[in-house]
Amino acid sequence: MTTPHAQQASGALPHEPEKATLEGRNKVLGFWLFLGGEAVLFGTLFATFLTLRNQVADGPSASELFSLPITAAATFILLISSLTSVFAIQAMHRGNRTSLARWLGITVVLGLAFLVLEIYEFTEYIVHDDYGMTTSAFSSAFYTLVGFHGAHVLFGILWISILIGQLFKKGLTVVTAPKVYVSAMYWHFIDVVWVFIFTVVYLLGKVVG
Amino acid sequence: MTNHDLNDGSAVKHRHRHEGPQKHVIAFIFSIILTLIAFATVAAGGVNTAFTVLLLLVMAVLQVLVQLGYWMHLKDKGHMMPIVFMAGGFFVAGLAIIAALYWMWW
Numbered sequence: 001m002t003t004p005h006a007q008q009a010s011g012a013l014p015h016e017p018e019k020a021t022l023e024g025r026n027k028v029l030g031f032w033l034f035l036g037g038e039a040v041l042f043g044t045l046f047a048t049f050l051t052l053r054n055q056v057a058d059g060p061s062a063s064e065l066f067s068l069p070i071t072a073a074a075t076f077i078l079l080i081s082s083l084t085s086v087f088a089i090q091a092m093h094r095g096n097r098t099s100l101a102r103w104l105g106i107t108v109v110l111g112l113a114f115l116v117l118e119i120y121e122f123t124e125y126i127v128h129d130d131y132g133m134t135t136s137a138f139s140s141a142f143y144t145l146v147g148f149h150g151a152h153v154l155f156g157i158l159w160i161s162i163l164i165g166q167l168f169k170k171g172l173t174v175v176t177a178p179k180v181y182v183s184a185m186y187w188h189f190i191d192v193v194w195v196f197i198f199t200v201v202y203l204l205g206k207v208v209g
Numbered sequence: 210m211t212n213h214d215l216n217d218g219s220a221v222k223h224r225h226r227h228e229g230p231q232k233h234v235i236a237f238i239f240s241i242i243l244t245l246i247a248f249a250t251v252a253a254g255g256v257n258t259a260f261t262v263l264l265l266l267v268m269a270v271l272q273v274l275v276q277l278g279y280w281m282h283l284k285d286k287g288h289m290m291p292i293v294f295m296a297g298g299f300f301v302a303g304l305a306i307i308a309a310l311y312w313m314w315w
Contacts, residue, residue, distance in 0.1 A: 032291035036298030043302020047309035072248050079244065083237045086280050090230060188281050192273050199269040203251045207261050 013095045017177035024178035031182045035189050042193050045148060046200060049141040053205070057136035062205030065125065071202045074117045075194065081110035082191040085184045092180055097172040100180070104164050107187065111157045118150045142201065149197055152190050159183055236279040243268045243275075 014020040018028060053062065088103035122143070125131040133143050160183050163176075170176055247268040250261055278284040283292055 029290060032294045036294035039295065039298030040301045040305070043299075043305045046302070047306040050306060051309045051313040068248065068252055072244075075244055075248075076241070079237070079240055082276065082280060083233065086233045087230065090228070090233075093228075185281055188276050192276050195269050195272050195276070199247065199265050203247055203265050204262060206251050207258060207265070 013172065013177075014174070015093060017092065017095075017172065017174050018181035020174045020177070024174060024181075027178045027182055028185070031185055035185065038189065038193075042145075042148070042196075045141075045145040046196065049145045049201065052137040052141040055137035057138075059131055059135040059139055060129065062138070062142075062201070063207075065129065065131065066202050066205055067121075068202070068206065070117060070121050071198055074114050074121075075198050077110050077114045077117070078191050078194050081107050081114070082188055084110065085187045089181060089184050092172065092177060095172065097167055100172065101164050101167050104160050104167075104180070108157050108160050108164070111153055111160075111187075115150060115153055115157070118146070118153075122147075146197060146201065149190070149193055152193070156183070156187055156190055160187070233279065236275050240272050240275055243272045 018024050056062075059065075084103050084107045088100050088107060091099035091103055131139060133140055163180055163183055166176055167180070247265050250256055250264055277295065282288065283295065
């Protein structure tokens with residue numbers, strides 16, 4: 001088992017190192033199953049949000065609360081970070097570890113920027129508008145859905161940061177490549193969920209709030 | 210893990226030409242345009258509500274298809290099981306949303 005790994009690590013890396021071993025291929029396949037499960041998880045949160053979105057009690061409604069510029073900025077940041085993670089995988093396919101680590105680093109920084117915006121937004125609502133988790137059924141559903149997505153972004157940032165460290169420590173091998181590939185899939189999925197959040201929560205909130 | 214696997218891997222390496230960034234930059238620009246249409250329609254206002262809702266949902270679905278198809282490679286060959294997993298996930302998610310809305314409002 002160690003021979004192929006050692007051989008790959010010494011520079012003879014196959015074109016798609018994430019699919020070079022059965023273990024790597026299984027990791028990718030298994031991660032797709034996980035993402036299917038994640039889709040169900042977010043689906044239930046969206047279902048809860050959609051049923052409760054008009055139950056605003058004494059608090060403001062969606063169209064009074066949300067600010068489009070912040071949501072637009074967050075959307076573009078996350079979209080750009082999705083592209084940089086594509087570039088990271090392309091660098092990995094060229095076997096360029098430095099470029100791979102650099103693109104992953106940029107992805108992490110963009111993820112942090114997104115998170116800062118979200119924390120700023122939530123702080124505004126809570127401190128400025130006195131609009132917390134327990135204000136109304138709408139606010140509970142909103143914070144749970146959007147906050148859960150934010151927690152996914154935070155997890156992705158930590159995960160990819162650790163992988164960058166591992167790339168420098170262990171190099172780009174058929175063992176580390178599937179981990180990087182799977183983390184990029186996760187990052188794209190975060191953007192997929194965000195597309196539904198900015199459409200269903202923010203934009204539709206403005207239109208039919 | 211046999212020698213056979215290794216030989217396969219290196220053979221692929223020599224034959225394969227690395228894809229450039231062009232395709233992904235086009236997908237990116239397409240996503241930007243979809244996002245801009247969605248935000249601009251809402252920011253401008255004054256458009257028929259039912260039409261806006263439909264437009265927003267179409268923009269979202271198109272952008273998700275770009276992400277899943279191009280950036281997560283679901284449109285490439287050998288992705289039958291991932292498509293089954295994701296389609297299954299989205300089906301159950303959609304069912305949950307329809308069921309919850311129906312249960313609550315009708």
